[in-house]
Amino acid sequence: MVLSRLLPRPLADSAFLRVYVWLALALVLTFVLALSTFALVDKVRHDHYREQLAEAPMTLLSLQLAALPLSRRDAWLARKSEQLSMTLSLHDRRNYPLNFFQRTSLESGRTLVDEVDEAEGQGWKLFRQLPGETWMLRAELKSLSEQQxxxxxxxxxxxxxxxxGEARLERLERLKSPVIQAQLTDTPPEDLPPTQIARLRDTEVVIQLLPQRWAMTLYLRLPAAGGGIQWVEVGPLAAFEPMSLSLSxxxxxxxxxxxxxIIxxxxxxxxxxMARLEQAATRIACGHLNTRVKVESGDFLGRVGMAFNGMASQVQALLRAQQEMIRAxxxxxRTPVARIRFAVQMVEDMTDSGPVRRQLSGIDGDxxxxxxLIDEILTYAKLGNDHAQGVLQEAELVDCRDLADNVVEALAPLHAKLSLQVTPGPSVEVVADPRYLQRALQNLVANACRHAAGQVRxxxxxxxxxxxxxxxxxxxxVPVAEREEIFKPFARLDDSRTRRSGGYGLGLSIVHKVMLWHGGSVMVDDSSRLGGARFSLLLPLKQAGVTPA
Incomplete structure (x- = not known):
């Protein structure tokens, strides 16, 4: 990242400091953006205000100038420039250096306001196109004074x-703008002092200041038809108001x-x-030991990712070494066990002594x-090896009732004194590895046969x-306190249920691992019908009992 190259090494290696730096930059950027936006909006509003303020006087001058023939216009401009203390000139719009937007504004009948170049001093340049002509009036002034x-x-x-009459009203209507309002009345203003009323009667222009509104109003007197008098009220002309609170x-x-x-x-x-790190940890917990985190930087989170990958590799190597050792x-x-069995059989063939044969029979049982036990260990190791990624390689549709019948049929002859039954009911089908699922069910039934008094169902x-x-x-x-421990490898409970029945402590661990890789679970509680233990295999039907690769 660009920030990593710009920051010093200690900052670049700290994810949280980088976050704080980003937040500080975001705050500064937002502050600068806010100030720039306020300034831009205020400038646009101020420019618009100037255009509206200049609209009426420029319209008045352009209408007066357009009514004159070309031969008299120069003299009129010179005379008005002196009277109004501003420079008035006439230019052909087609030959004047204007940009596209300025030309468009003039052609649409608007007044154009521009600042005087710094080399020429301070002030304003006003432009207005004469109606129906290509000529435009240019007015240049340094400021707007009371005299102007x-x-x-x-x-x-x-x-x-x-x-x-109506013609006067029409002319006055043409000068109105959002900033300047003008109206004709037949009665003199009521809120003017007597001295200003007297000045109005002398046909002077009177300016009334409105301090509470930062505005002013202009009054003048006009003769009307039939010897009457009309009063013209222009304003109030309000000063530019900064941005309102609501807009701010x-x-x-x-x-x-x-x-x-940004935050x-x-x-x-x-x-x-962090979510990717969590997902990787979850996949490893589900058995996907090849999962690794993609390290994108050398900051704190990057170092956590590298440490996580190292831990995952070490765990995978340890598990692989453990499984290989157990299998080896x-x-x-098996070889020395086979030799011992062969030697026992030879000794048994060489003697007819009853006590010796009984001892040999005990040795053969051991x-x-x-x-x-060796077979159980190999099965447990094979489960950890073949399904280290949580994938069952030989999954197919299995009828659980047929599976249960096969298990009962295989174990019933070995436990002739017990009653082994499969409760009648509909078929239940799941997608699973039939070999391992049968092994899990067989381990549970064999475990129940070792502890049952007379019935297994x-x-x-x-x-x-x-x-x-x-x-x-x-x-x-099974005691409630021991119901989680019995599924751990080589777990043996110190009670009558285990000590009198033998076992290696791997059968239920194999069941737990088989169910884990099928996406299911195994649980134990009390049997309400028989009074002993009830072991339950739970297999999901919708996800087909197979953990996705």
Whole structure:
């Protein structure tokens, strides 16, 4: 990132300091943007105010000038320039250096206001195109003084005095603008002092100041038809008002919205990186040990990502080494176990002594248990190896009722004194690895047979989303405090349920791991029907029992 190259190394390596720097830059940027916006809006409003203020006098002068023939215009401009203390000149719009927007403004009948170049001093240049002509009137003045206002008012009086009646009203209407309002009345102003009323009777122009409104109004007297008198009221002419509070608040809210958006994008970047780290940790917890975090920078979060990747690699290597060691040891144990069994059989063939044969039979049973333990260890290691990514390679549609019947049929001859039953009901189908699912169910049934007093019952059901396989027995049950511990490898409970029945402590761990990689779970509680333990396999139906790759 550009910021990483601009900041010193300690700052570039700290994600939180970078966030604070970004926030500080955002605040400064918002402040500068707010000031610039306020200044720009105020300038646009001020320019618009000047155009509206210059509209009426420039319209008056251009109408008077347009009514004169070309031969008299130069003299009229010179005389009015002296009277109004401003420079008036006439130019052909086609040959005057104007840009596109200025030409468009003039052609639309608007008054153009421009500042005088610094080399020429201070002041304003006003432009107005004569109606129906390509000529335009140019007025240049340094400032607007009281003398100029009085001169413009006298000019208005002379122009209105040329006509009477409706024509006078039409002329006055043409001079109106949003800033300057003018009206004719037949009664003298009531709020003027007597001295100003007397000056009006002497046909002088009177200016009334309105301090409370920062404005002023001009009054002049005109003769009317039939020897009457009319009064012209121009104004009030209000001074330029700065930006209103409501507009300022609106701009401030807009700036705060921009700042909020910038802060959101900054925090969102940090949050998205943390979310990717969380997703990677979740995938590893689900068994996807090859998951790694993409490291994009060397800041704090980047270092966390690198440490996370190193931890994941080390965990994956340790698990792989552990599984390889367990598998190698288990395979190596099969050879001496086979030799011992062969030697026991040879000794058994060489003697007819009853006590010796009984001892040999016990040794053979121990060898059988050791062989079974090796098989359990290999199965447990194979589950950790083949499904290290949480993917079942041989998933297919499995009828759980057929699976339960097969398990009962295989184990019933080994437990002739027990009653093994599958509760009648509809078929329940799931998508699973049939070999491992049968192994899990067989481990549960075998565990129930070891602890049952006389009955073991299998029940299958589903609620439209989850398939449930319950294995119940009438044994002593599992204490509530130990119901999570029994699913850990080599867990053996120090009670009558385990000590009198043997076992290696791996069968239920294998069940738990098989269900984990099927996207399901195994749980244990009390059997309400038989009084012993009830182990339940829960398999999701909708996601087909397979954890996605």
């Amino acid at each position: 206002l009085l001169g413009l008012a006298r000019q208005l009086g002379e122009w209105l005095a040329e006509v009477d 608040l609106s701009l401030l809210v807009a700036m705060l919205g921009v700042l909020a958006g 959101y994008m900054i925090v969102r970047g940090v949050e998205s990186r 040891v288990s395979h190596e144990l 060898i059988e248990e050791l062989d079974g 299998l029940t299958l059901s589903d609620d439209g989303q989850v398939a449930r396989l319950d294995v119940e027995d009438d044994g002593p049950g």
